[in-house]
Amino acid sequence: MSGPxxxxxxxxxxxxxxxxxxxxEIEWEGEGQRVRVAKHAAAAPVAREPVPEQRPAPxxxxxxPAMDDASxxxxxxxxxxxTAYLSPEPDARPFVQAGDTVAEGQTLLIxxxxxxxxxxxxxxxxxxxxVLVSNGAPVEYGEVLVIID
Amino acid sequence: xxxxxxxxxxxxxxxxxxYRLRRFDDLDSTNDExxxxxxxxxxxxxxxxxxxxxxxxxxRGRSWESPExxxxxxxxxxxxxxxxxxxxxxxxxxxxxxxTVRAILPAKKRVELRWPNDVLVKGRKISGILLExxxxxxxxxxxxxxxxxxIVSHPKLQERxxxxxxxxxxxxxxxxxxxxxxxxxxHGGIARWEANGFAPVREAWLTSAHGVGRPIVVRLxxxxxxGTFSALDENGALKLELAGGxxxxxxxxxVYFGRGGETQPAQNGAQG
Numbered sequence: 045m046s047g048p049x050x051x052x053x054x055x056x057x058x059x060x061x062x063x064x065x066x067x068x069e070i071e072w073e074g075e076g077q078r079v080r081v082a083k084h085a086a087a088a089p090v091a092r093e094p095v096p097e098q099r100p101a102p103x104x105x106x107x108x109p110a111m112d113d114a115s116x117x118x119x120x121x122x123x124x125x126x127t128a129y130l131s132p133e134p135d136a137r138p139f140v141q142a143g144d145t146v147a148e149g150q151t152l153l154i155x156x157x158x159x160x161x162x163x164x165x166x167x168x169x170x171x172x173x174x175v176l177v178s179n180g181a182p183v184e185y186g187e188v189l190v191i192i193d
Numbered sequence: 194x195x196x197x198x199x200x201x202x203x204x205x206x207x208x209x210x211x212y213r214l215r216r217f218d219d220l221d222s223t224n225d226e227x228x229x230x231x232x233x234x235x236x237x238x239x240x241x242x243x244x245x246x247x248x249x250x251x252x253r254g255r256s257w258e259s260p261e262x263x264x265x266x267x268x269x270x271x272x273x274x275x276x277x278x279x280x281x282x283x284x285x286x287x288x289x290x291x292x293t294v295r296a297i298l299p300a301k302k303r304v305e306l307r308w309p310n311d312v313l314v315k316g317r318k319i320s321g322i323l324l325e326x327x328x329x330x331x332x333x334x335x336x337x338x339x340x341x342x343x344i345v346s347h348p349k350l351q352e353r354x355x356x357x358x359x360x361x362x363x364x365x366x367x368x369x370x371x372x373x374x375x376x377x378x379x380h381g382g383i384a385r386w387e388a389n390g391f392a393p394v395r396e397a398w399l400t401s402a403h404g405v406g407r408p409i410v411v412r413l414x415x416x417x418x419x420g421t422f423s424a425l426d427e428n429g430a431l432k433l434e435l436a437g438g439x440x441x442x443x444x445x446x447x448v449y450f451g452r453g454g455e456t457q458p459a460q461n462g463a464q465g
Contacts, residue, residue: 123328124277125428127413127445133254134414156445157280158309158429159252160324160336180414182444185277 060186118192126157209380223267237271262345317356
């Protein structure tokens with residue numbers, strides 16, 4: 045913990061909670077800072093404010109990039125903190141690559157935590173627009189892994 | 194391979210209440226059978242046991258030598274908890290395996306746990322665990338906990354030295370009694386975890402942990418991390434104090450103890 049950096053993990057976590065609960069706004073306060081994550085009609089902009097201030101969240105004109113991904117209807121997020129694997133085995137081809145067409149239920153990648161292998165299925169059929177994590181990368185709960193168009 | 198049901202073995206009084214035993218002579222792997230049966234609707238608590246596995250495996254495609262005489266078992270669960278919690282069962286299972294091994298081996302043998310779920314006897318690996326989950330309905334549709342215990346034999350590996358109950362002086366360990374002790378211990382461990390959460394599991398695991406406070410090397414597909422195994426976080430992730438400063442939470446990859454990670458990872462044929 046150092047300096048007034050943007051705590052992207054916290055924001056992601058709050059954003060995931062927002063999606064999960066269907067709420068339109070969550071405010072969190074602690075460690076001398078307050079973070080409010082709010083969801084508006086089109087996108088999910090994020091406001092991070094100094095403690096004393098209270099302003100409405102900015103309009104959805106310039107949402108943070110991560111939130112842009114998170115608000116994408118085809119965003120596939122991680123159900124757990126873990127390690128991402130893009131292929132079934134170290135030397136195997138990746139499950140999917142950008143541009144691939146996938147069927148609902150098809151495995152997109154694996155998230156491992158403590159030797160538990162958790163395949164992440166495509167929530168719907170479509171085309172893989174982006175794979176946002178690299179092989180072996182740590183992933184957070186709620187982090188966008190793949191976007192399906 | 195078509196599962197050949199084995200009706201020949203003695204039907205042992207092994208399964209704790211709520212568990213149902215399905216025994217086979219040969220399976221590709223007990224985890225694969227459990228996953229197939231899960232897809233067909235097999236209930237929570239079904240245990241798949243094979244005498245031999247033709248394609249036993251560990252994590253990330255590693256093979257698991259599976260000759261007759263050792264234990265190969267997979268427990269199918271239908272959890273009402275999510276994947277983050279389910280991963281804690283890695284530690285619950287490791288503790289159950291360690292207790293099983295302790296119950297069978299002579300009392301003075303040193304039994305330790307290596308993150309996240311290896312059981313070591315005098316520094317040599319005696320068992321392996323692989324958990325596989327399937328998401329569904331906002332949580333998990335099913336979870337398979339696969340375990341192998343080296344009873345009568347173990348692979349002769351250059352790296353990651355292995356051992357077996359027999360090699361460590363267990364007097365004529367019988368597969369069925371090992372299975373019975375293990376299932377009973379695991380069943381009790383899962384019930385306590387469900388009732389009391391992860392904190393007591395974490396405490397118990399740390400009591401037997403190998404290498405906390407010592408230098409480790411973590412190999413991930415894209416990078417190798419070096420540092421000190423400083424702690425276990427509240428979900429079981431390994432806290433790594435990086436040699437160059439900073440901290441990383443490790444949830445996967447290969448962990449090697451010692452400054453240089455003395456043991457090298459094997460591409461194949463290793464039990465891991």
